[in-house]
Amino acid sequence: MLYLLLAFLVAFLFCYLLIKNSGKAFLDYNEGVQKFHQWNAIRVGGLPIILSLFATSVAFFIGKKDFAPLHFYFIVSTLPVFLGGFLEDLTKKVEAKQRLLGGMVSGLLAYFLLDIHLNRVDIPGFDWILSNFLFFSVIFTAFALAGVSNAVNIIDGFNGLASGVSIMVFLAYSYVSYLVGDYFLLYTSLTIVGAMLGFFFWNFPLGYIFLGDGGAYLLGFLAGLTGVLLVERHQEVSAWFPFLLLIYPIYETLFSIARRKFLRSYSPFEADAIHFHTLIHKFIED
Numbered sequence: 001m002l003y004l005l006l007a008f009l010v011a012f013l014f015c016y017l018l019i020k021n022s023g024k025a026f027l028d029y030n031e032g033v034q035k036f037h038q039w040n041a042i043r044v045g046g047l048p049i050i051l052s053l054f055a056t057s058v059a060f061f062i063g064k065k066d067f068a069p070l071h072f073y074f075i076v077s078t079l080p081v082f083l084g085g086f087l088e089d090l091t092k093k094v095e096a097k098q099r100l101l102g103g104m105v106s107g108l109l110a111y112f113l114l115d116i117h118l119n120r121v122d123i124p125g126f127d128w129i130l131s132n133f134l135f136f137s138v139i140f141t142a143f144a145l146a147g148v149s150n151a152v153n154i155i156d157g158f159n160g161l162a163s164g165v166s167i168m169v170f171l172a173y174s175y176v177s178y179l180v181g182d183y184f185l186l187y188t189s190l191t192i193v194g195a196m197l198g199f200f201f202w203n204f205p206l207g208y209i210f211l212g213d214g215g216a217y218l219l220g221f222l223a224g225l226t227g228v229l230l231v232e233r234h235q236e237v238s239a240w241f242p243f244l245l246l247i248y249p250i251y252e253t254l255f256s257i258a259r260r261k262f263l264r265s266y267s268p269f270e271a272d273a274i275h276f277h278t279l280i281h282k283f284i285e286d
Contacts, residue, residue: 011198014048046215052195067184073113086214107142151249152220160204
């Protein structure tokens, strides 16, 4: 409980400091095809979250938790995907393809630091390929993690949506981790929830601060990597469990790619305002 409280307080206070003291570089202006807000909010909500996670990692070392090194590597592996999104938040010049590449680099880094990659997805035949071809398994895992990172970014459109969905995902991870006796994933998932709650307080409903691309990509990668670790560390956990937990952002991503590429004939990496949450918003407005 103390670690969860620490995660909450660090994220909460850093969000407060950003809201009160940030300059123009951190602002999210109300112009653009995907904009619905009428005020200039802080766009770098991922920064307090990742700082909170590093703070809890230090606390795990101080508390002499045996999983402290593993947790530190877990957080370090997120840096490429987070920095890709964070630089986009600051400069507006990092393309979607480059951010997707950052997600793959983080996936590869997770393999080297955590020795983790998918050996099964509970699909006959495909599991044999994953188990017998290491290179393919590592690349497939990195691509899947990059995809989930992008998926959470796609649903990040309204106050509390992406962070609220992510909180529910990590609460589910926490429960299953408790059932299988994995205290590393239990503590990790709960402290991520704590960090997100510290952000959520300022994000919903008034929208003082947004996740930004850095925060959305970070949460997506964390959700994907936690799912991979849970499946690979515990054979009794179905590989379909994390997939179904993340079905909303995954479906939204596949739908967006199909709509942009095949129905509207333009690049799937090009931003638009026709997502499920925006369609609901327009329906309610009309």
